Amino acid sequence: MPVHTPSRTPVRAPSNAAYAAARALSDGQAKPLGALGDLEALAAWVASCQGVCPPRQLEDVRVVVFAGDHGIAADGVSAYPVEITPAMVYGIAGGHAGVSALAAANSVSVSIYDLGVAVDFDDLPPEVSRFKVRRSSGAIHLTDALTRAEVEAALAAGDTIAAEQIADGAQLLISGDLGIGNTTVAAALIAATLGVPGAAVTGRGTGIDEGTLVHKTALIEAAVARAGDRVADPVERLAALGAADFAAAVGFISGAARRGVPVLLDGVIAVAEALVAEDYAPGTKAWLQAGHRSTEPGQALALDRLGLAPLVDFSMRLGEGSGAVLAVPVLRSAVAALTGIAQLSDLT
Structure with missing residues (x-):
């Protein structure tokens, strides 16, 4: 690698x-x-x-979905069980997920990579698991998500994926996400990057109730406090609070920017990754547009820091790159x- x-x-x-x-x-x-x-x-x-x-004209637009599980999901931060992650990997790989339908309607291709799902996919094409770093990530309120070596491997994977997509003709890239608990990780990264309280960036994700929202917020604040001053370094921030799928997406976004290919951001996951990518490779944000407005509060704060405004707003919270896909016709129309x-x- x-x-x-x-x-x-x-x-x-x-x-x-x-x-x-x-x-x-x-x-x-x-x-x-x-x-x-x-x-x-x-x-x-x-x-x-x-x-x-x-x-x-932007004829070759591609979504790359980065999949991973997150240890903090075991602490009840989502409305859905962790078994949903592998089920949706199969859905996207088979072309039957939400992003698949929207992408097909807009002449956008979709691929998926397993960076850190808790199970393996021996029955899917080897390309899906080509860059797998580990199974799941550490529970960030208790321990680091990744080792620094794992962050480095995931960053390199994302960079390689960007390079290959661009060499194959991609003109515009979209970073998609998949993984139960990923809005919790995104909120922690945004809070740490912007230096704001967990309550300011924590949303309901897949549709949690009020009690779960309070619990989720407390875990995010504990995670950021545990990470401490290490968050000043983007690689250490990913090790402490991120996950393999997040680190790969940071490498993907910054790798595309370094190669002169723009990236259309999806919701709060992609915007959290873009914040880290800007710290990791300054100047990345000039190559980005915000595809859609997420219902997650952290996205608005992160977009303000990046100086971006969403192109569409359908109150979506699906993830997978789906909201960004709906903004592709806007760019093509321009x-x-x-x-x-x-x-x-x-x-x-």
Whole structure:
């Protein structure tokens, strides 16, 4: 497995020249100045990421789902049992999950990798388990989620997956998530990254009741307190509070940015990973857009730090990359408008 790029390595910025050219092209079109609102800025962002104006249409969009179990789920933080995780791995691998249906409707491909599910999948294609780091993770309120070596292995796995997807032609990537207890891990990472109380970032996840929400919040606050000052380092933060699937997604997001391919974020899981990715590889956030607004409170705080605004809001909380998939037509429409509307000077 290749060695990951060292943390704190800056990422080059998208092209300012392509962005400016796209805005000028839009301003000259046969429409009132600024009439397409935020679509104009989105099209310019795509152009800046591609380094060319007009931008190419986003024909090859891919969701990569990172699956893992989380030790803290045994302490009753979810409305569903841990057995759901492997069941949904089969669902996604077989093309029958929520993200599968939405992706098929929007010409987006889906793949899944098991980084830390508590069981193995010998009856699925070997590619699914190619990068498996371990079975489940430590219960973060009691012990570290991973060793540093396991974090390094997961980061390298995510980076490799990004590199392979891009080499195969991916123009836009989406990081999907799967694993019972993952909103608890995400909330802990957001709280530690932003230095805010657990109560400010903890939501109901899969639909927990009030008593479980109080319990979940207490566990998150205990986890962040246990991690202490180690959270200042993004790799140590992942070791203390993350999981293999989270670390792989951080490597995937930062790896895509380093290679000049944009990433569309899903809900609170992906946004927590993006926060860590920005610390791990500064400059990553310039290559990101927020696909949709999650119902989890931590997502809004994290997006504020990243300077991102969600493209759609359907009050979704499914995960798997599903909300981001619904934002793909918005980005494609932005590109279509920039490339398909005539210049006013050509019509007069």
